[in-house]
Amino acid sequence: MSKFYEVRTRDGAARLGKLALSESMQTPLMLRLESGDGLAVVRAGDSNFDDLASEETWTALRGTVLLPEIHPSFTNVTSLFTDFFVLAFASSLLRSPRDFVRRVIDTRNALPPDVALWVPAIATPENAAILFYMGVDILDDTNAVLKGYQGIYQMEDGEARISDLEDLPCNCTVCADLSIDELRARDRKERALLLARHNTLLLDKEVKKTRACIRAGNLREYVEMKVRASTFLTAVLRLLDFNEEPYFEQRTPVARKQIMNVNTMESLKRIEVKRFASRVLDRYEPPARQILLILPCSARKPYSRSNSHTKFIEAIGAYRGSIHELILTSPLGVVPRELEVVYPAALYDIPVTGYWDSEERDWVSSCLRAYLNKNQKSYEVVVAHLGGAYKEICTGVADELGIEIMFTCETNEKATSNEALNRLNARIAELCTDRKRLYGYEQKSGIVKAMADFQVGIGAGSELMTSKEGERLKITGKFPFHKLSADKEVLARIVPQYGLLTFTLNGARRITNLRSSYKVEIGDFVPRGSILAPGVVNADPQIRVNDEVVFCGDKAFGVGRAKMSGWEMVQSRKGVAVQVREVEEV
């Protein structure tokens, strides 16, 4: 439990926070050990350790050394009144990538979320970003200074002995005014101080860079790029992706404004990708239509705004009401047309070369296989307007499942060529018994319903969209800015910037599952603006950052957007838990 630390912004497990030292400081933080004033750190077994069990003596920022469980002085720490923990024997993290992952994640899991974690004496400009990505809040310059005294010059992507360098590849205040020969000519102590200064400045720059990434919500992309220079850190990231999925799932927002850039093999393992794929299976029901049409993705999002999809839609236009469209894409797998606005379907970018590596093929195939396995009974016919690798994936899955898929593209043909489009048009006309366009309301309501199910769970959409006696539902606004109203009262709106559906109080009242599974119970007050963590009595553990939630207490009922995960709202003593949209006194 902390008193002088507050987490303000999250990007996955990484956090921007405020530490009330003698002056207020931001985490991720690089502490300069020479100026360590204002910090009171005690070890288990120290004479004033007992003070940490009470709140009364707590008047300044304080921290506790966290000993491994095997240590004789190990104490269970979660109930202590302390602002930060110092991970003891952190240098043992460097023994293997596995130890690195295990100890940091175990430690973070053992600590309350509103307490900062300091991993001392191991920070380098190379590993700082991934340490913060894992949920560490504080590093220090010990290693940078030490390396300086050892004659080691640190760089963004590694280090070298000063004797091996030909040049100083840096523009910091030390390197800008000095040539390598001048540096070598200095006496030992002065050289060590200059090197230490350069190493510290570089680490500080890296910490600032990480803070900027967290603020921008793209730390994952930065980490994928950073680890490339080191096999050790690449192994750390892969182990995190393979073994620590629950840890990151609990901390990853359900939606956000930032584009997800899928540039590396590790990007396929992102929580956002896995979560989308599993929700398409668990929280989506296709509409009753005769034909399933599988289409390739487009670079422009939402897909239906792209040139290629405009052509596909034109080709099937007169029969669109009998067709359900499914988009095949890497890395999301399959995107039903109604979910094309949802995060991250409308907010991802991937380099398109026409070449798919085997891991990408396997993943996308598994998504298509799972979808068809579950939903093929809903369709009479499956048509695929796909060429190249898309077609190969689709053929493989059809063979495995023993289902027949009609292809309307030749293998090496562009799906947007006139021949292919004509073939698509002719095949659809042949399969459909009569012309049936997809009319405005049916199309729009399909989107709103699917998005509600996807966010809250199956059934939410139909509850939201069932009109009560005498009531008239209406969807206004141009795609994708749809707004659902009942007799002029707004129920829900699509917010395409986030890929989310937001609910009004009236909309939320209709959805049982929103009220039961996305519920935040608050104390005896009427919130204005935002609900702070201490005001939360209980919150559903499945709530994630940016989820739509309902809050209720003795005096208020309302809707808003979660700013931390449900478990974090319950365990934290500081910070904004929910941003209030609408509230009503009860």
Ligand SMILES: [Zn+2]
């Ligand atoms: Zn420098």
